Amino acid sequence: MNLTPLVFEHDRKTTLAGFREAIYADPPRPPSITFAEYRALNNHDRELFDQVREDFLRLKVRVETPEQKQCARILTRLIASNPRRKNSRRGLMISAPMFYGKTELALLLAQFVERKHAARNPDYMRTGEVPVVWVEMTEHSTGKALLAQIVEFLCPTITLNRSITTDRLKKMAVELLHTHQTKLLVIDEAHKLGGAEPSSIIKALQNESSATVLLVGINLLAGRAFGSGDGQQVTMRCDLVELRKVSLTHSDGMSQWLDWVIQFDRNLPLIEHTKGVLYKNAISLHKASGGQLAVLALIVERLVTSILDDAGRTGEQIDRVRLHAVLSSLKRFGPKGHRLKLEDLVDATVVKADLAVTSNEVDVA
Structure with missing residues (x-):
């Protein structure tokens, strides 16, 4: 596997060289592999693959805003x-x-x-x-x-x-x-x-x-x-x-929020990620972030990092226990005192089951 992690030679973007390095950084999308193939990599290549994924999420996954x-x-x-x-x-x-x-x-x-x-x-x-x-x-x-x-x-x-x-x-x-x-x-x-x-x-x-x-x-x-x-x-x-918070009380706000969540959902650099799990938790993510895009991005980044840092993981599906732990750790950045409980969140396994039911219904039709 030929992977090249991003390397910045300049620490600050307040120099011309550092600024241009920042705006021209273009990390590639990580290749699609199975979790078995990932586990078969040697330690060095696994670390390299994780770095490439982190670079992609942090620097390439962007959602456009009206502002x-x-x-x-x-x-x-x-x-x-x-x-x-x-x-x-x-x-x-x-x-x-x-x-x-x-x-x-x-x-x-x-x-x-x-x-x-x-x-x-x-x-x-x-x-x-x-x-x-x-x-x-x-x-x-x-x-x-x-x-x-x-x-x-x-x-x-x-x-x-x-x-x-x-x-x-x-x-x-x-x-x-x-x-x-x-x-x-x-x-x-x-x-x-x-x-x-x-x-x-x-x-x-x-x-x-x-x-x-x-x-x-x-x-x-x-x-x-x-x-x-x-x-x-x-x-x-x-x-x-x-810049303002996104309110879900109006249809425009709901549409904008769901669009942001879907963009992150589609581009999560997790192996065998079940697309739709963030979408199913969109309302909970809004409560946790207070409708702030920067906090939503921070939640997504922390969520991916928590999975990649788990050396003993047997997969990279998002479960509600991990999502709840991340949301709880970031309470200070969102609205004070949000009371999201574990049962308020949806597992990737539930999303998979919903997709399977939908697929079966389509086949019968």
Whole structure:
């Protein structure tokens, strides 16, 4: 079996090399084998096969959301229109509480912009074009720290003097964004920006650079940086997309939730997985996750990991005991105090039996 696990050479996506490594990671779908064939592999090949499966689930299995489509449309419009403005350029804000998948969404949007640019300009890396810049803020980050990250992303070998002025850094950042034809500047963890000074820097960047600014963070409108004072000027220039829980009280919400669950169900990299077991537990998964996609993805990842970590397993079917254990371990991420019991969940064996009955009924008909 010829398997190649994913190997990242760069730890951070806040460097150009690390960022491109992240958005171009493309793990293959694991080959389909029986559990007997899996057990016949030697220890090294089994570990390799499990790594490939984990890579596939973590980096390749994605479900599209309405917010992703909305943000992609907005960015396409802004990236086309901002170069035709001389000041007060527009941006996009993605705001939500914790565990709503904000950074994951931002990465998908950055990938969308970068790959779209690559399709039109296949030699863009060789010619030094950097369509997307990604920076991440830490607690109480200043505007000067933001500018320094932009400069270091675009010029990795530079050594910045600690005494350099903010104005000089701003000029360097703007020139580099222009030189490298940057279309999108992603500022993740933007809620950690401290006060009015960073907001004025972002406003200056919007005035002096044609790059579209994407701000991503927790409840951005409630913070000091964007909820009051000078920060409101940045807010007024941005489209706002707020990520929300999926409610099952409306048919649209139910349809969306079931679609997400089905996508995970169909792509679980488990050997001889019974498709439909997650679907049968969709309502319980909603209760456990509170309707949050990021928590649903975490449940699925933990579920697969719990199976792969069980060295004594005799198969990889999802049973309700294992599912209940995973849901219980993640209570702190979902709604407080959900009271799912073992009997609320459905085994893969039950799903198999249902499928067999349905198949027999079809044959008779």
